[in-house]
Amino acid sequence: MIKTENLTKVYNGKKAVDNLNLEIAEGDIFGFLGPNGAGKSTTILMLVGMIEPTEGKCFINDIEVARNPLKVKEIIGYLPENVGFYGNMTAEQNLDYFARFYATMDANEREKRIGELLELVQLDGVSQKVGGYSRGMTQRLGLAQALLNNPGVIFLDEPTSNLDPEGVLQIRQTLKKLSDEGKTIFFSSHILAEVAQVCKTIGIISNGTLIERGTLDEIKRKLDVRKIVKIIVETTGDMPKIEHENIINVEYKGRKAVIEAKSDIREYISMYLLENSIGIKELRIEEPTLEDVFMESVYKGKGGK
Amino acid sequence: MAGISVVAKKEFFDHVMGKKFMVILAILMIISLLAMQQGVESYNKQLDSYKERTAEVEEHPEGMPPGGMPEKPSMLFVFQMMSMLFGILGAILAIAIGFNLISGEKESGSLKSLLSHPVFRDTIINGKALGGMGALAFAMLVMTLLSIGILMMLGLMPTGDEFVRILVFMGFTLLFMFSFFAIALMCSTIAKNSTRAITYTLVIFIVISFVMPIAGSFVGMRLAGDMPEYPGMARQEINKSGGGISEEEQARIQEEFQEWWDKVIGVQEMFSIGDPKSNFEKVSSAVLNPGLQSSSVSFGSSSTTMITGSRAETSIFEALGMVWKNLLVLLVFPVIMFAIAYVKFMRMDIR
Numbered sequence: 268m269i270k271t272e273n274l275t276k277v278y279n280g281k282k283a284v285d286n287l288n289l290e291i292a293e294g295d296i297f298g299f300l301g302p303n304g305a306g307k308s309t310t311i312l313m314l315v316g317m318i319e320p321t322e323g324k325c326f327i328n329d330i331e332v333a334r335n336p337l338k339v340k341e342i343i344g345y346l347p348e349n350v351g352f353y354g355n356m357t358a359e360q361n362l363d364y365f366a367r368f369y370a371t372m373d374a375n376e377r378e379k380r381i382g383e384l385l386e387l388v389q390l391d392g393v394s395q396k397v398g399g400y401s402r403g404m405t406q407r408l409g410l411a412q413a414l415l416n417n418p419g420v421i422f423l424d425e426p427t428s429n430l431d432p433e434g435v436l437q438i439r440q441t442l443k444k445l446s447d448e449g450k451t452i453f454f455s456s457h458i459l460a461e462v463a464q465v466c467k468t469i470g471i472i473s474n475g476t477l478i479e480r481g482t483l484d485e486i487k488r489k490l491d492v493r494k495i496v497k498i499i500v501e502t503t504g505d506m507p508k509i510e511h512e513n514i515i516n517v518e519y520k521g522r523k524a525v526i527e528a529k530s531d532i533r534e535y536i537s538m539y540l541l542e543n544s545i546g547i548k549e550l551r552i553e554e555p556t557l558e559d560v561f562m563e564s565v566y567k568g569k570g571g572k
Numbered sequence: 573m574a575g576i577s578v579v580a581k582k583e584f585f586d587h588v589m590g591k592k593f594m595v596i597l598a599i600l601m602i603i604s605l606l607a608m609q610q611g612v613e614s615y616n617k618q619l620d621s622y623k624e625r626t627a628e629v630e631e632h633p634e635g636m637p638p639g640g641m642p643e644k645p646s647m648l649f650v651f652q653m654m655s656m657l658f659g660i661l662g663a664i665l666a667i668a669i670g671f672n673l674i675s676g677e678k679e680s681g682s683l684k685s686l687l688s689h690p691v692f693r694d695t696i697i698n699g700k701a702l703g704g705m706g707a708l709a710f711a712m713l714v715m716t717l718l719s720i721g722i723l724m725m726l727g728l729m730p731t732g733d734e735f736v737r738i739l740v741f742m743g744f745t746l747l748f749m750f751s752f753f754a755i756a757l758m759c760s761t762i763a764k765n766s767t768r769a770i771t772y773t774l775v776i777f778i779v780i781s782f783v784m785p786i787a788g789s790f791v792g793m794r795l796a797g798d799m800p801e802y803p804g805m806a807r808q809e810i811n812k813s814g815g816g817i818s819e820e821e822q823a824r825i826q827e828e829f830q831e832w833w834d835k836v837i838g839v840q841e842m843f844s845i846g847d848p849k850s851n852f853e854k855v856s857s858a859v860l861n862p863g864l865q866s867s868s869v870s871f872g873s874s875s876t877t878m879i880t881g882s883r884a885e886t887s888i889f890e891a892l893g894m895v896w897k898n899l900l901v902l903l904v905f906p907v908i909m910f911a912i913a914y915v916k917f918m919r920m921d922i923r
Contacts (some may be wrong), residue, residue, distance in 0.1 A: 308923070317687055318921050337690045345688040350683020355586065367578045368691045412685055 268293050269314065269453060273323035276309050276475075283309040285475040287324070291453065291468070296446050298466030299455040299562065306475040307455040308348055311424050314453070315345045327420055341369065344418035348425040348455075350409030354398025358390050358408050361397055362415060369416050383475075384411040387441065403434035410441060413510060420451045427461050439465055459561045471561065497553040498526040500536055503546030511535055522548070575695040576702065583703020585667055588710055596665045597711050600657075603714060605722070607657050611650030612726060618645035621693045647728045648860040651741055654719070655856040658745045659849050663777060664807040666749040669707055670756030671773050672766040673700050674917060677763055684922055697917045699911040701757060701910060708749045716742045733862070736888055744852065747902045751848035752777065754909035761913040761920070788843025789836075796835035800828040848905055851898040 269291040276284040276556040286541050291297045314325050316336030325332045327339045349474045352361045359381055366377040385391040388407035397408065404505050406426065413421055423442075427435045442452060442465050462469055463483060470480040479486050493516065500506070501523045509517060511527040526536070533550055540547055587593050622645055674697075677683035686696065718736065723730065730738060756773045763769035817825075844850045892899065 277887070303918060312923065317684070318923070337692065340688065340690040346679065347684040347688065349681050349686055351677075351683075352685060353586075353682055354680065355590070364578070364582055365686065365689045367690045368575055370574075409685070415689070 268326075268328055269297075269451065270326040270329075271310075271314070271323065274310065274313060274320050274325050275319065276306075276313060277321040278309075283476050284313070287472075287477055289470060289477060291451060291482070293451050293572070294446075294449050295465075295468055296442065296452040296454060298462030298465045298469040299453060299472065300457070300459060300469050301455075301461050301472035302457055305457075305472045307457075307472060308424055309475075311345070311453065311455060313423050315343060315422055316340060319511065330568075341416060342411035342419055344421040346406075346409045346413040346421075346423045346426055348428065350405060350412075352397040352400075352405065352408060352412075353548075355396060357396055358385060358393060358400075358411070361408070362412055365412055366415055371381070372416075380415065380417070381411075383397040383562070384414055387411065387414070387444075389437065402429045403431060403437075406430055406434060407437065410438065414445075418450070421445065422453045422455075424455050425457070426454065427456065428457065456474070495527050495529070496531050497530060498531070498533060498536065498545070499524060499549060499551050499553055500524045500540075501549035502540060503548050505545075507540070507543055507545060509536060509539060525553075576699045579691075579696055579699020579768050580702035582616050582636065583700050584706040584710075585861065586641065587704065587707035592668055593665075593707060593711070596668050600661045600665060600711070601715065601718060603657055603661060604654050604719065607653045608650055608719060608722060611653035612723075612728070614646060614653075615645055615649050615728070618649070619725055646734060646862065647723060647730055648734055648737055648741075650728075650861070651719070651738060651889045652856070653763075653858045655741065655745070655853065655860065658748070658856075659852060662745055662749045663752040663781070663849065665711060666708060666752035667756045667770075667773050667777065669704050670678070670753040671760055671770045673704065673757055674760040674854075674913075675766040675769040676760070678922075693918050694914070697761075697914055701754075701913075704753055704757070705750055708753060709746055711740055712746045713747070733888065737862075738857050740888060740892075741856055744855045744859065744899075744902065747906075748848050748852035750906040751902060751909070754906035754913070758909045758913040758916070761916045780844075781849045784847055784851060785840070785844045788840040791843065792836040792839030795839050796832050800825065800832055846901065846905060848902060851901045854898040855902065858886075858895040859888065862886055 269289070271287050271289045274289075275282060275288040283314055287306075299310070305446065309318070311471060313320050314327065314332060315371055316339050319333050327343055328392050330339050330342075332339045343415055352358075355365070356364070362381045362384065366372050366381065368537045374378065385393075388411045390404065390407055390411065392426050393404070397405065400408065406429070410426065411424075413423070426438050426442075430438065442454070445452060454462065454466055466483075468480070468482050469486055471478050471486065479489055481489065500509075504522070506519055506522050508519075509524065509526065511528065511532050514526060515529060516527045518525040526532075531552060533552065537547060537550060636919070674683070677686070683696075687693070716738070720730070720735075752773075755776050759772040759776070760766070760769045763772055886894070
């Protein structure tokens, strides 16, 4: 379980993370969403014991990170944004070097675990040195190093950034597999579609402040501050001119109309079309996408810059 | 402790297997070989001269005039030639090893990966320091074995005392290299990237090794005022003949001159007190020159020593006793630099 209490980090007088309170249940895949510079990486760095909070506390499985960073590192995995390795060493050598810091892993166990991980990230049999790796290969190796100690809690900071579609798919598949194993995953991204694909719950951070937290649907409902309802109508015959006091705007495209109204007037539209003996092919409200909600809430709505 | 050895081992092999290390070591070896060749030639000339003068002694059974007894040259002379080169190339090798130890890892992102595993920061910096120092020690070992081996091949067999002095000299060369390694490590920790780190290191190297001694000399001359005038003749002439002036007058002039000289040296010492190169040259000179007397050793700058005429041999312990202040600087300097690097690294925000 991951928990933060009034977590705050100040850099040069500016709050990068401001009073963050978060609780992520065991086995959850949590998407930490926010624009660049919102405080996602700073939060993760505090959670993995890389930097100390200015105020507040954070806990991993009830262990306070700032007080016991080494103990926490033994049970977590972390894939940093723009992960880097020793370019003069192979993937196996890099992983072996990191694995040597785990007192519980002897030489045989290291060899076995490294073999499994390289297979998982499809880098087994690659003998070239890491310095010659593509961005995607480095990222996959980064995932392997994050899983070296078979952690129960995994932090992934922008794991799909700079990856090609195939690389993104591979990361997604691996995360699915890890989720099936019951691991808690903290996934940060500024790409909403990525978070929507992978995560069970999400949190949105902007200017260091958590502005929303919940499941995808909950967030969408909470953040849908739009007052306009978009109704799509398609008829079997010619589209008549539809008039109603709540209609703000109508766009006619042949037998199709896109109506923006102040309220849901689908019942009125349906009655009106039936009265005029016009068959209805489609009549629906166009739901805002999570992307719309996100853009509106973060960039234009609350918390926006 | 296990973590330190893991880091140190990796760092050591990264260095000694790296192209940078090999190239600089190769250059160091080639230049040292050339210096050795020059040194051996000079040594052989001195030896020939010694043999000639020894033969002359045998022709004078009544004894040679005072100061006329020949002294057998020491093969340590060869290492004196090398010590001058080590003052520059050793520093360059140490800087090359240390300048990107931390900054390079920050740039590549490997430091973040490393710190995400259960390892203390002090383990990393201590391991890196040990690995780097180990690589320098390895370079020194190669150089020592190579030099002694070549000398032996040329038929120059060191005596027991000479052998000890060579080893002590190599040990202090290593200590000198640690000073610049520590400067480079400190700059690597402080600087945002490796380019800045190497720039800072080179600036410090140039300032403390070249600018400060020159500035010390200049300021010393200025502060001490004009050199005491001698009535119508150069000092050499006074020394030779007394210059036709009374002994009292001559003693007074020499006293004045000594006073002036002490002032100059005092200022120079202040300017070069923290210069590892000057202090290393002092220590080398004391270790490799058994005939050097305590009055010839000053603290700091090496350019202004006054060698006395006596050639009574000093033991290695006496030699080290003469340069204890310089040794202290060579020991303390890297410790201070490393302490700065350590504190900075421990407090660094890894972002």
